[in-house]
Amino acid sequence: MVVVSQTAAALNQFLLIKSxxxxxxSTQIPEINLSDPEAKTLIVKACQEFxxxxxxxxxxxxxxxxxxxxxxxxxxxKPQSExxxxxxxxxxxxxxxxxxxxxxIGWIEYLLLTTNPDVITPKSHFIFQQNPENFRYAVEGYLxxxxxxxxxxxxxxxxxxxxxxxxxxxxxxxxxxxxSCFRLNHYPPCPEVQALNRGNLxxxxxxxxxxxxxxxxxxxxAGLQICLRxxxxxxxxxxxxxxxxxxxDTLQVMTxxxxxxxxxxxxxxxxxxxxxxxxxxxxxLSEKIAPLPSLMSTExxxxxxxxxxxxxxxxxxxxxxxxxxxxxxxxxxx
Numbered sequence: 001m002v003v004v005s006q007t008a009a010a011l012n013q014f015l016l017i018k019s020x021x022x023x024x025x026s027t028q029i030p031e032i033n034l035s036d037p038e039a040k041t042l043i044v045k046a047c048q049e050f051x052x053x054x055x056x057x058x059x060x061x062x063x064x065x066x067x068x069x070x071x072x073x074x075x076x077x078k079p080q081s082e083x084x085x086x087x088x089x090x091x092x093x094x095x096x097x098x099x100x101x102x103x104x105i106g107w108i109e110y111l112l113l114t115t116n117p118d119v120i121t122p123k124s125h126f127i128f129q130q131n132p133e134n135f136r137y138a139v140e141g142y143l144x145x146x147x148x149x150x151x152x153x154x155x156x157x158x159x160x161x162x163x164x165x166x167x168x169x170x171x172x173x174x175x176x177x178x179x180s181c182f183r184l185n186h187y188p189p190c191p192e193v194q195a196l197n198r199g200n201l202x203x204x205x206x207x208x209x210x211x212x213x214x215x216x217x218x219x220x221x222a223g224l225q226i227c228l229r230x231x232x233x234x235x236x237x238x239x240x241x242x243x244x245x246x247x248x249d250t251l252q253v254m255t256x257x258x259x260x261x262x263x264x265x266x267x268x269x270x271x272x273x274x275x276x277x278x279x280x281x282x283x284x285l286s287e288k289i290a291p292l293p294s295l296m297s298t299e300x301x302x303x304x305x306x307x308x309x310x311x312x313x314x315x316x317x318x319x320x321x322x323x324x325x326x327x328x329x330x331x332x333x334x
Contacts, residue, residue: 044160051247051262172283214246218276256291
């Protein structure tokens with residue numbers, strides 16, 4: 001009884017969701033074949049209705065995904081003292097439990113890296129030094145493939161929106177000063193929650209991604225949920241061979257609200273570990289973000305004030321995960 005009480009007390013600092021009734025979305029989540037002649041139209045529809053879709057037939061060999069997953073597992077299985085040498089995050093590096101600096105916590109450990117080869121931070125350099133060469137090769141090989149696919153998706157978005165400059169989104173990620181990053185998330189199993197019958201333990205709290213686009217791939221453990229327009233939370237079926245694409249806040253602004261950044265969260269599993277890898281495609285820090293004139297009719301008004309990506313990042317660092325980060329940048333209806 002004492003052990004149970006101690007465990008319950010230790011878990012109290014983490015968010016437990018008792019009334020979680022997820023609905024499997026196997027027939028609802030848009031699934032888009034990248035080679036489909038109608039892909040550009042289907043992508044736009046998915047971004048408008050869900051801000052999220054599953055991408056299949058993406059052309060990335062499974063070996064790139066498997067290699068990185070194996071290397072990530074090897075890293076997270078290290079003794080805690082070894083992992084701690086690559087933290088705390090600044091923002092790059094190893095982190096555990098704490099998400100950001102404003103009090104958010106989750107049942108998670110993670111590794112955050114920059115994706116710009118010309119901006120290798122001391123922390124990122126140390127991480128690569130502390131791990132076998134295979135780790136760096138796995139990360140760089142995977143990212144090279146994911147970036148190529150991501151550029152194609154963004155150009156199909158532009159095509160689907162009828163924008164003549166089809167690289168209007170992708171050029172921001174291809175820019176040598178692109179502020180993109182890559183995150184490996186590990187959610188350890190937590191059987192104590194099941195034993196205590198306490199509900200679902202939150203691995204990563206509800207939030208939207210601030211960048212232009214997020215490309216996620218995970219192992220075969222479920223846990224990811226998205227929030228629908230009606231406010232209900234639904235589970236995303238796991239699929240380790242496919243990718244999931246999230247619309248970010250910046251893309252919502254650039255499309256003047258046509259695309260919606262999707263609110264999502266991750267619930268930890270009681271018996272299985274979840275490993276996910278996310279590429280966050282961001283613009284250069286000095287890039288001015290505003291609705292694209294090419295999408296605006298003469299009568300249409302901009303819903304957002306112009307800001308630089310750095311201004312948005314700086315404001316974001318002062319918020320909690322669940323805050324509406326775009327609200328301060330919205331124009332008043334009056």
